[in-house]
Amino acid sequence: MEYFIPKAEIIFEEEIKKSRFITYLRHTEGLEQAKAFWAEIKQQHPQARHHCWACVAGSPNDSQQYGFSDDGEPSGTAGKPMLSYLIGSGLGEISAVVVRYYGGILLGTGGLVKAYGNGVQQALLQVEKFRKVLRQSYRLQCEYDQFNSLQHLIDEWDIVIEEQQFSDKIELTLAINPTQVETFQMLLTQRFAGKLALVKAV
Template sequence: MNAYDIPAEPLSFSEEIKKSRFITLITHTDGLEAARACVQQARRDHPAARHHCWAWVAGAPSDSQQLGFSDDGEPSGTAGKPMLAQLMGNNIGEITAVVVRYYGGIQLGTGGLVKAYGGGVQQALKLLVRQQKVPMLNFSLTCDYAQLAEIERMIIRFHGQLLQSDFVQHVALTLALPHSQVAGFAQNLTDFSRGALTLAPLK
C-alpha cells in the first residue's frame, strides 16, 4: 500500500459545450458512504439538471472494491466510465467526481459525450489542490516503563504516530505505522528487546 494523493479541498469546474452546461464537482470522500452522500448532495444542489453522472475512487487507488460510476441516463459508457478512467489515471484516491449537465437542446453524440464528461474531470484534476496520504496500520504493544522512551523514539524514527498510552502495571500502547515502515520497526523492536516485545496488529 503505497502513498497516494487525495483532494485537499473541494473544486468546481464549469464549461459550456453546444449550449449544454457541464459542472464538474470534485470532493474528498473517505469510503463508499461518503461518496454516496456526495452524489446525493450534488442532486440536492442542482435539482433542475438533466443528468448527475458520477465516478468515485472511495479508498486507495489500488482497492478495486472502492470503485464506482454511473451514466445517470446518458447512453451507456459515455459518462461514468470516462470519468472513472480519468480518476484512475491520476493515482488519486478518496475522491468523488460528479458532472452535472444542464441540457441545452443539442445532442452531442456518443463521442461528444465521452469528451465532455471525461474532459471535464480531466480539466478539474489539473486545477485540484492535492495532499498526500500515507496508509497507516494500527498496532498494540505492551512494554515496561523503562523501555518506553526508546520505543517513543523508534515511533518517531519510523514516521509513526503514538495514538494512545495506558499506564497500568505495564505500559499499553496503541500506535500507527506507515505500511512501508512496519517491517523495519518490527525488526528494531526485536533487536532492542532481544525478542521480548512484539507488535500485535489491530483491525
C-alpha cells in the same frame, strides 16, 4: 499500502454549445459516501437535466470500489470517460459528479464523451493531494525508563500513537505501516536487548 487522496473539493465549470457543465470532485471513502455525494449534488441542482457520476471510492487498484452512471445520457458517453480519468489520476477515495444544464444543442456521442471527460480532467489538474497510509495496530508494553528512547524511535519511523495507558508499565497502541513492521521490530530488539515486542492488536 499507501496512496494519494484529494485534500479539498474542486469545482470546475464550462459552457459547451450552450450546455452548462459543472464538475465536482470530492474525497469520498467508500461507495456509500460516493453515492451520498452524488445525491447531495443532485439536490443542489434540481433543475439540471443530468447528474452523471463516477468514483474510485477505495484504493486506486480496488475495482470493487469503482462506480459510474450516465444518468440518462447515451450509454458510455458520461460515466465511463469520467471514470477512466479518475483511474488514470492514480488517486484513491475520489468521486466526480458532472451536472449538465442542457442548452438545446445536441453534442453527439463524441461531443459528450469529450465534455464529461474534459470536465473531470480539468478538475483533476487543480487537485491538491496528500498521502494516505493504511496502518495496522500493534500493542507494545515498556518500562518508564525506556519510554523516551522508544518515543524517539516512534517519531523517526512516522508511527502514530493511537492510545497510551500508564500503570505499573506503559502500554501503547501503535499504528504502523505494514511494510515497516519487520524493520521496526528488529530495531526494538536491538535497542532494548530483546525486551520489547510488538503484538498485533485484535
